[in-house]
Amino acid sequence: MRVAVVGATGAVGSTILGVMRERSFAADEVVPFASERSAGRRIDWGETELEVRALGEEAIQGFDLALFSAGSHTSEEWVPRFAAAGAVAVDNSSFWRMSDDVPLVVSEVNPGALDGHKGIVANPNCSTMQMVVALKPILDAAGIERLVVSTYQSVSGTGQRAVEELHDQAQAVIEAKELPAPAVYPHQIAFNALPQVETFKDGDDYTTEERKMMAETRKILGSDELGISATCVRIPVYTGHSESVNVQTRDPLSPEECRKLLSAAPGIRVIDDPGNGLYPTAVDAAGQDDVLVGRIRRDPSHDRCLNLWVVGDNLRKGAATNAVQVAELLKVRGLLRRAPAN
């Protein structure tokens, strides 16, 4: 079993390596790939080190599995090449997610979608991922007709430069110095809230992030009729996305029943005793694999609507952990071996 981790020096890539070690992922060899610039760098791997390699036709031969988190451009080119060389690629970029013959898989939600994959499996967007984990038990029990979602997203999903930008701006505010000009985000992110996550493409009045949330949620939950409205907002949090989710079910579902369902579901921890200050926050979620859910309550404006507060670590369950969980499923279910294309 040979595993490639592509984009291994990035925030998600390094988390993938960390999660593999935490979960004792059984691999005979793990090879980290990154840009030419990082090739030759050595990465800690328990008692030994791994040497970072650059992508190339020779270098990508002989892998069973390739976990990608290196951006859409790299995935567009190299995911099919790994697949053609016989590996199954689990891709964290958005490039392949909406392709008809690429399953978009959340391990607790739609593992069956892995059947019959064609060498490429997509890992959903982070804000989508944590939401569908929380929604799946509700969908199964009562059906879901409509979602109105507002997000509170951390900066680490954007990458290391965004984390530094938040830090540098916050420091300038704290020290009452002039703020460095925003470079990663279009506006000041420290002590502010930006109703823009990713970009507005081709005159669209929804961002690409909002479009992803809406389209990917439908694909993962297997429901074309599901109505979704998303407002994605970046806030000054380092790690952990929070979401205010208004769920309109098909059948009535009480908050008590919902709490019971979610408490019994895999990958979810219900923290919901608000009178005693118990509800999930981003700081609590950071470093955890579970999706945390609280503030479960009846929406007083609609007798089939519930409100939920859903929090997850965007680098872990929102990206790295799910990729590794999907890899584990592929292995356990014998879905890794395949003949090379042609």
Added chain:
Amino acid sequence: MRVAVVGATGAVGSTILGVMRERSFAADEVVPFASERSAGRRIDWGETELEVRALGEEAIQGFDLALFSAGSHTSEEWVPRFAAAGAVAVDNSSFWRMSDDVPLVVSEVNPGALDGHKGIVANPNCSTMQMVVALKPILDAAGIERLVVSTYQSVSGTGQRAVEELHDQAQAVIEAKELPAPAVYPHQIAFNALPQVETFKDGDDYTTEERKMMAETRKILGSDELGISATCVRIPVYTGHSESVNVQTRDPLSPEECRKLLSAAPGIRVIDDPGNGLYPTAVDAAGQDDVLVGRIRRDPSHDRCLNLWVVGDNLRKGAATNAVQVAELLKVRGLLRRAPAN
């Protein structure tokens, strides 16, 4: 014309004094009141100074107007006493807001509610205030059936201690020191998002802030049937509340029509060219009296729903500015003079 400003040394009280001067509020005498502890303190007032007084039966005689922002306890006791002494009290606390014989007034939205007041006028909650300013033109043009709101609220509404708590925690994070224990908020607020604004009372699963938003919005817009779901969230922003508002209208309303309506309405500035990075943020709203609205767009899940991003300065339009505007209306419309009670 003698004006009392009660709670004059607090965040909102001092903003009331500032707004009065900016707007050249015509008063013969302005008297700041605060707690016994602050009595005798001198406050800048243009080329002169005002001396802070303590509340007392003698001290409150002879006022035409009393602008209150000193908390519910003080308002409960002293608002009726000022009113009994012949003043009209404009109260920023929540204590009198839902009383049947107390008008709850936003200057641009329901100034007519001032008619026949009985000496007490209430100033709405900050998060409600900015939202109803944005909603009023929509209500008039197309009717409103339902609102699903998620807020992104700054700490200054909680008061100066909360501002310091955010500062101190952020500084500790930036300097990689141990965080001081939270004292004002139940959890870390720096680089976090707390789905709790104010308190959970008597086992209610909505906070008092959420209840206020829901009840006050109905009272101000004069609609008992209006459905509202509110999720109020505190984020690490110093000043300026942001709101993600999903509006279900009675009649169809296009985003273009909505933009046109709001652009023509008083107290609103539409900033809505997201492809060019133009949308409101809390940092931009701070220090401004207008409510800023952007991200106006069709909710793809409902053909009579629009999404809006509404941002306002919680200390100014959300509190002080509206109180002064209400005072101006009372004066202009001859609603100040009244016989003392009995």
